Amino acid sequence: MTDTIDPAQLWLGAFVGAQVLLLFSCVIKANAYGERALLLHAPATLMSVLSVLSMIGRQPLAPTAVLLLVPALAGVQLMDLMSHASEVRQARRWLFVASAILPVLALGAIYSDWALVGGVVLWTSVVLLVVVRGWRQSRPWNWWLLPALVALALASFRLAADAPPYDIEDALWQAGLLAVWAACTYVATDWRGRIVGETRARVLGRTTTDPLTGLATPMVLSQRVQAARNLTRRYGHPSVLMIVNIDNLGALTDEFGPEAAESAVLAAASRIRGSLLRDGDVAARLTHSRMGVLAEGCAPAQAAATVASRILVAGLKEPLPAAKAEYLHFRIVMTAVPPGEVEPIVLLQKLNTRLDQEVRGASERRIVTLSQDELSDTPKTLR
Structure with a gap:
């Protein structure tokens, strides 16, 4: 039982x-x-x-x-x-x-x-x-x-x-x-x-390469800036972030049409990529006329004398394939990657704001370096 x-x-x-x-x-x-x-x-x-x-x-x-x-x-x-x-x-x-x-x-x-x-x-x-x-x-x-x-x-x-x-x-x-x-x-x-x-x-x-230019995407650039900031904070390893603007892209579009402008963007991407010195450097396409560049292992003065100068010279070295009498005119705004808690997108926004000011003022300066004090004073505005 x-x-x-x-x-x-x-x-x-x-x-x-x-x-x-x-x-x-x-x-x-x-x-x-x-x-x-x-x-x-x-x-x-x-x-x-x-x-x-x-x-x-x-x-x-x-x-x-x-x-x-x-x-x-x-x-x-x-x-x-x-x-x-x-x-x-x-x-x-x-x-x-x-x-x-x-x-x-x-x-x-x-x-x-x-x-x-x-x-x-x-x-x-x-x-x-x-x-x-x-x-x-x-x-x-x-x-x-x-x-x-x-x-x-x-x-x-x-x-x-x-x-x-x-x-x-x-x-x-x-x-x-x-x-x-x-x-x-x-x-x-x-x-x-x-x-x-x-x-x-x-x-x-997501693709890590821009389909038009073959450069990196903004997401990859932001990740690399974050990594560079960690290196700066831990070991004092300097890095420089710069934005390259194609000043005459609008004029090329008006005179030769959108196909010539697209060819100019491809040429600009190729020449910027060829101007990078180190394996750790990265270039990314931000907008139709602007490229972002991260140069690792150098201070702003060194980056201005090497990478930025090479980019300017590369634009003027050869005429454009679709416009034989035209050259690429670059304008660069750059700053050292700060060790503080500044998001990469905020850093890019501030550089874009200063670059907008330089373009509107038609400044003769082709390379502008922002100090950390100037960077903190620059207002954040989306372009």
Whole structure:
């Protein structure tokens, strides 16, 4: 004769087992695909399992204290999930503070359930603020955060309302609600990871070469400027960023037509590429009439005397193939790559602004070097 199994025990085992499976899945996927958010979800899920186990039998752990560690770790994971949303930067700081306070409240929850209530109310309020502010930038995966948040809040308030000793029904409700939280958060995290992975694949899959000129793309130039700035900051290795403008491209278009202008752009790209001295130098096409050049390993004075001068001479060395009596007239604005936190796109914008001023003023200077003080005073305007 066999004993009948209590269905509550089966459901309890199923809910706890589901969380354990999610825990292993998080660790495996995080290591396989480099998903940090999944790796952060693993310890939070482990704490939820321990909070359920602490309600069963004679466990030395206080369920209320262990449960407060779940939102503490979940808050750190949510900070990583919302790292893409620019509108939640300040709210993410508040979430970090709230998550840091919860372990302290967990010690108080050993003696009073009100510490659990206060911690959950504080954490839920900050999380709602983060989710609402980053809602537009987090769709569609953020819909799964709502049932997860509700389930975790219900589990916390229900545990605070119950008084020990806890029976199997209390543990079942706790395991079910926490399983819903863990599963919904896992789905949201995995969905967001897929979106980020696809975006990363598209970015990496972009061509790194301009199809018209064969030069690098602005994205590649920005990455190289970032790398050059790191070298400058760490080792004092200087680099110079310059923008080359084809001054007479408009006149060539008016006189000889767009085909001659396109041929002039190709010739300009070829001559700029041939003027580079080092393997680490890179040239990129920014606009139809402007090229960006990064010269590594040289200061502005040296770059002006070598790379910039070679570019000017290359433009005047031979006439254009499509206009035998015309030459390329270049104008260059350059500056040293600053070691400070200046985004490459901002640096290019400031150089473009100064180059616009030189072109409008019809200055006789063909090479203009901006000091760091002049660079900081130049307004940022999109061309």
